[in-house]
Amino acid sequence: MFNEKKNSKSFMESGKSQNRISHGTSIVGDIVSDGGFRIDGVINGTLKTPGKVVIGKDGKLDGTLECNNADIEGIFSGKLFIEGLLTLKSTATIEGEVVTQKLAVEPGATFNASCKMESGVKSLSNNSKKDRTA
Template sequence: MFSENKKARKEASSPSKEQNKISQGTTFKGDIQAQGGFRVEGTLEGTLITTGKVVIGKSGIIKGEMKCENADVEGSFSGKLKVNSALLLKSTAQIDGEVITGKLSIEPGADFNATCAMKSSVKNLNDDKRSKEKQGKTA
């Protein structure tokens, strides 16, 4: 009896492996929060927040704000984009706005008209500097 409840709670709290999709020809206006991956082939005007990967297909358009773990962009994004790990811009990508990411890869041909901050590298350097300072004080 108790083991069944634990299993149900564990499944409910784990991120979904399912992929959500906004199909081509669909326009969605509003905010979306998701646990799994997300593929956008249509248009999203608003905010998309997910713990998974976001793929913006060639026909995909996002205008607004997006926060995710990883992202591949073939279509268009305009607004504020925060990617915790890796952002890959394909040759057909068009990005306008503000980008914050850990890693950035841009294929030749992509339009990248944005301010960009690479956060993970800065954090690691500061952590290394602090650890060296602590080692110097203890020696």
Template sequence: MFVKKKEKLPLVSERNVIGKNTSIIGDVKSEGDFRIDGSVDGTIKTAGRVVIGALGSVVGKIECDNADVEGKFSGELIANNLLTLKTNAIISGDVVISKLSVEPGAEFNATCTMKRSTVKELNNGKTTKEKTA
């Protein structure tokens, strides 16, 4: 007779921490954020943010929404939005990003491809010709 409405659970962002004395070899996949203070040799794939701390080191591939690097990274990094390089960051390899923030002192020795994060269409997709003087 009475139907209970299903309650929607709030989205909880997981926070995964790889400690400074921890070493991971292999692939890691999660929907939550990552903080790496140890070392990772492999692939990290997440819809969240990846933070590589000052003592952190990653060799391999990272696919994420945002990334903050203060430690070392070597390999392929794909950040769908923003990559922030802190003063002590050391990056080498291939980088695909939408936005880049680099603090003075960071080492950025990578091939960088910047893509647009959002494309806006004007006039409902119609092109207009401009008249010039």
């Protein structure tokens, strides 16, 4: 019992709450949040979060997604900017532009997008070399 209180307290203090867009919900506009998202409804617009985004089988996002990690089972159309890992499940349909550090695609996923893979580690090491020479 004490562990549950301690874990929930530290979870809330870190600001890493979980947001949910339920089936039957449709949002038009831009969303900015510190917490992660589970999308089972529809979003038309921009979603920005430093957390993880999961688009469920019935979920759809049409616009721009900027997040740390993403798991997609549903439909995405637009621009994806993922700092870490983008995982496309077998039911995923992706169209547009993708910029990510890592990409995992399950067999069966539809991936009709331009994809650029960038590593955040490389840019940090390049900055370190510049600092040493300056």
